[in-house]
Amino acid sequence: MPLFLNAQDANFEADFAAFLGTKREDSPDVDAVVAEIIADVRARGDEAVIELTRKFDRFEVTAETIAFSKSEIDAECAKVSVEDAAALEMAAERIRAYHLRQMPEDASFTDDVGATLGWRWSAVSAAGLYVPGGLASYPSSVLMNAVPAKVAGVERLAICVPTPDGVCNPLVLFAARLAGVDTVYRIGGAQAIAALAYGTASIAPVDKITGPGNAFVAAAKRRVFGKVGIDMIAGPSEILVIADKHNNPDWIAVDLLSQAEHDESAQSILITDDADFGLQVVQAVEKRLETLERAKIAGPSWRDFGAVITVATLNDAVTLSDRIAPEHLEICVQDADAMAAKIKHAGAIFIGAFTPEAIGDYIGGPNHVLPTARSARFSSGLSVMDFLKRTTLSKMTPEALRAIGPSAERLAKSESLEAHGLSIRLRLDSLNE
Amino acid sequence: MPLFLNAQDANFEADFAAFLGTKREDSPDVDAVVAEIIADVRARGDEAVIELTRKFDRFEVTAETIAFSKSEIDAECAKVSVEDAAALEMAAERIRAYHLRQMPEDASFTDDVGATLGWRWSAVSAAGLYVPGGLASYPSSVLMNAVPAKVAGVERLAICVPTPDGVCNPLVLFAARLAGVDTVYRIGGAQAIAALAYGTASIAPVDKITGPGNAFVAAAKRRVFGKVGIDMIAGPSEILVIADKHNNPDWIAVDLLSQAEHDESAQSILITDDADFGLQVVQAVEKRLETLERAKIAGPSWRDFGAVITVATLNDAVTLSDRIAPEHLEICVQDADAMAAKIKHAGAIFIGAFTPEAIGDYIGGPNHVLPTARSARFSSGLSVMDFLKRTTLSKMTPEALRAIGPSAERLAKSESLEAHGLSIRLRLDSLNE
CATH class of the missing domain: 3.40.50.1980 (Nitrogenase molybdenum iron protein domain)
Structure with missing residues (x-):
């Protein structure tokens, strides 16, 4: 009851x-194992990924076959029924339309002292999406991660999906193709996260990793955080x-x-x-x-x-x-x-x-x-913001510096940061010469 | 050279x-010590915080004196020179003006099938800001953390600042008052982070913790992440x-x-x-x-x-x-x-x-x-977004559900999630009765 x-x-x-x-979740403590896997992938690259895939997914990959080829993806996508394809297409279109509206605006304005301030949003260059294999291999999750990334303007988008015993879900590949994913690697687990974060000879490193996964994947994401960005641990x-x-x-x-x-x-x-x-x-x-x-x-x-x-x-x-x-x-x-x-x-x-x-x-x-x-x-759900970052912009004129520089210099002195103050003072003095 | x-x-x-x-930073591994401190504060609350403050800051606090009183803050603020006060006021005003422009907009729109979709931003209810003591006790950091929180609409804003040997920086208290901080606790270290995250009898828990700190503070922030939100580890x-x-x-x-x-x-x-x-x-x-x-x-x-x-x-x-x-x-x-x-x-x-x-x-x-x-x-710098979160909104009409429901049902079946499909099917069937 x-x-x-x-x-x-x-x-x-x-x-x-x-x-x-x-507490509803008993997270097994896999951190030590995951730390070893990550160290192994960093040290031995492809070789480690291939060995670990053989061990955990009972499947043989090589540096050449680690990513699905275009013809393999096309062949798998051909297995998708017309009805499933239409449903995924409608979903992708609606997700895209919603997330397009989330795109934030840049700003630039000149204030009363003549300082021009603002910010500019730009996309993460490369993102990697993890897609679980087996029971929880959801094509809907591919769309929910990949579509916002593409809307944000991510240039290179890779997926890692484990294919235990070589078996993959055609709907996942269909969703990936639909969302504009560039590369799909048939690897999973902590080794996939490590490869995405640090790169190997055949897997280019990314800047941000998102997507759900088991305890190993979650622990690996926590460990690579800082080297790359991650989404939440759900x-x-x-x-x-x-x-x-x-x-x-x-x-x-x-x-x-x-x-x-x-x-x-x-x-x-x-x-x-x-x-x-x-x-x-x-x-x-x-x-x-x-x-x-x-x-x-x-x-x-x-x-x-x-x-x-x-x-x-x-x-x-x-x-x-x-x-x-x-x-x-x-x-x-x-x-x-x-x-x-x-x-x-x-x-x-x-x-x-x-x-x-x-x-x-x-x-x-x-x-x-x-x-x-x-x-x-x-915190908030995944959005285009997870694939964007903001650069702030400041531009002073001599007049603007004259107006606000002395206060900055004063504060620098109060914090005993002399060079900070000098960097303002030298410029102010040049205006008085 | x-x-x-x-x-x-x-x-x-x-x-x-x-x-x-x-690698420029040798982070000492303080994680084990920090784990103990957090467990201690969770178990013994104020008592632990008081003991740890005595030990690390050589300073005696009680549950009654753990926060600065209004008159103590006023007395400390009175020590601030007119020039420093004016500089901090100009800084606060300019930071506020910039961050006000960052406030994102809510959205609500009705699409071609009649579904009303959108999102709404809301502020984190309570935030805690950590301010280091000693050499790096910067009033400018108080403003940079507290002003965006207030602009975002955070209702309750607390600061923890260690006061080693009982000594505090009047400028920090002045900046806190200026930014509208509600409570300033004279405690620091991992024990302050634990108290903010889990609460004690005299310290109410917050939902988000931001601000810089030493290796102990950084390790504590990492550990309480999930229980509360944190900003970056700088x-x-x-x-x-x-x-x-x-x-x-x-x-x-x-x-x-x-x-x-x-x-x-x-x-x-x-x-x-x-x-x-x-x-x-x-x-x-x-x-x-x-x-x-x-x-x-x-x-x-x-x-x-x-x-x-x-x-x-x-x-x-x-x-x-x-x-x-x-x-x-x-x-x-x-x-x-x-x-x-x-x-x-x-x-x-x-x-x-x-x-x-x-x-x-x-x-x-x-x-x-x-x-x-x-x-x-x-990733991006701190902004009002760190103190806001987004709730997405969806509202279907019977007609909207008729238009898109069957595709959702199809996808639910493809993912073997029967109840998902049923939750849509029952409603669709009611429309055909």
């Missing part, structure tokens, strides 16, 4: 705090649904299960102002679990980490939601827009009964890579 | 690559000056020294197309080092990590600069604007002979917290 909480109970505050603090998926009684309990049940089916550590929470409705949803979940293909994943997730919280008024739901800071928030109440406007901390909000979260996973347009584990309090 | 490189030498490529790879400062012969060698010399005087690990590089001019700058640096107050810091920095690179044409300087991806880039050539426009990777650019980098440290307006160690290839 999921956890049942009632916000009007005397011990709710303590129970809710304990619930917020629940935890298991979460959904919070706020729903009143004017909803079909079965719809809400499958929405909750759509996160639970991702991972036994995923979390699905319902907040409602109607205890009876809550029970109806719980019953509907149980019913669906009888037949759901992934019941063996969704069941434990729901029983171990699921929760139904009853509140006195829907306003209380907003307060609790902000404390949870959910990755996905679905709002199924009468005036869903008004409630959405009150939310401060959430990765993505899905507004109204006809916006199931799954729309956002595939085709809505916004990114599905979102902050988990309450990190929506301080 | 600094390193001399000539881009036309046969072995330049190898020498330049080795130069790029030079390395030693760097400047690259690109200058032609039409410059005063002494001006360029003090510009190079203005980074060198920060830290023995700082790096100052000159790229010029005139070897004679390069030598004149080197001579001017030597001359200045004879009298510079911080010659004992600036001298070793210049000799160990400084470099003068001669190029055949100034276009080659652009290429090399992008490979260095400097934190600070000063462009002192005839058409400085045109060269600045060609640069892809730099934290901040200072354009023209009347824009010494020190202007940007204090008063220009752009932030002085900038990416070091070549990370300008993939």
Whole structure:
């Protein structure tokens, strides 16, 4: 059974705090192994990558075959059905349209002292995207990572996808081609992250690495951070649904299960102002679990980490939601827009009964890579900004320096930084000569 | 002597690559100690913080005195000279004006299928700023961290500043008051970072921690990352000056020294197309080092990590600069604007002979917290964005779901995520009833 909480109970505050603090993920400590793998790839390059791929993926690559050739990609893409291809194309187009709107603007302005200030955005030159193999090899994730990179203007975009026993997912290659990925390497694990960060004879280094992965990949990303940029380290998926009684309990049940089916550590929470409705949803979940293909994943997730919280008024739901800071928030109440406007901390909000979260996973347009584990309090989902960086620009005229230089010189002296002050003073003195 | 490189030498490529790879910082491995300190603060709260402050800062605090009182702050601020106060006020005003322009816009639009999409920016609720004590206790850094936080709309802003032996810098408190900081705690080190991240009885936890610090502070920030957001982990400062012969060698010399005087690990590089001019700058640096107050810091920095690179044409300087991806880039050539426009990777650019980098440290307006160690290839300086996060918004109509839902359902099936598909199918079916 999921956890049942009632916000009007005397011990709710303590129970809710304990619930917020629940650790859902047991990350195995693979850091020592990963450190060795990275050192090996740095020292031996391709040779190490080839050996590690043989060991972990039971697959033979060479420096020549480490990347899929164009004809191999075309052959795999030909296996994709017309219907799947059309669906991926619609998804790519909608994701591209949304992310194009995110592109930030450069600025340049001259202020009252005559200083010209501003900034300019530019793209990371090369990015590498990690795509997991096996069960969680999602073509949708390829689009969600690669499309923003291309929209941002990344010149060279590489993917690493492990192909255990040589098997790859044609949809992943199709999505990569669709998004304009330049190179797809058939390698995975910490060795792929190390190769992307440091480069080998056959793999050019990149400046930024994004994309999900297992504990080895996550540990490797943490280790190469600084040498290259990385995106967030995502935890298991979460959904919070706020729903009143004017909803079909079965719809809400499958929405909750759509996160639970991702991972036994995923979390699905319902907040409602109607205890009876809550029970109806719980019953509907149980019913669906009888037949759901992934019941063996969704069941434990729901029983171990699921929760139904009853509140006195829907306003209380907003307060609790902000404390949870959910990755996905679905709002199924009468005036869903008004409630959405009150939310401060959430990765993505899905507004109204006809916006199931799954729309956002595939085709809505916004990114599905979102902050988990309450990190929506301080971070955002993946966007074009992850593939851009800002250079600030300053240009003084002699007059501008005369106006503000003496204050800078004063502050430099107060911080005992003489050369700082001198670099201003010499110029000011030249104006008085 | 600094390193001399000539881009036309046969072995330049190898020498330049080795130069790029030079490690300037020996970070002591304090991770084990820091892990203990964090665990201690989590377990014992205030008690641990008080004990550690006694041990490291030789100073007695209590839960009541851990924060400066308003009257203490006012008393310290009264010690600040009228001139210093005016300089800090001008700096705060200019930094505020620049960062106000950075505020990103929300978006909401309805697309061709009738889906309403968009995003909304919101501020982090509470932020904590670390300010080092002692030698590197810079009021300018208080402004550069606190002003963007306030502009972003952070509701609660706390500072931790160690006060070894009870001594504090009145200018730091003045800058904090000026920037609208709510609370200043007189504690530092890893224990301050732990207290900000996890909270104690007398220190409320924050959502984001920014600001520079020593190896202990940096290791603590790395460790609490995930629990809270952090800014970058900054390395030693760097400047690259690109200058032609039409410059005063002494001006360029003090510009190079203005980074060198920060830290023995700082790096100052000159790229010029005139070897004679390069030598004149080197001579001017030597001359200045004879009298510079911080010659004992600036001298070793210049000799160990400084470099003068001669190029055949100034276009080659652009290429090399992008490979260095400097934190600070000063462009002192005839058409400085045109060269600045060609640069892809730099934290901040200072354009023209009347824009010494020190202007940007204090008063220009752009932030002085900038990416070091070549990370300008993939990251940006501190900005209001560090204190904001984006929530994406999606709202489907029944018609929108009818238009794009089937493609999402198709993709869910291709990824074997049945509940995802069902959450869309149930709604589509209801429309056909």
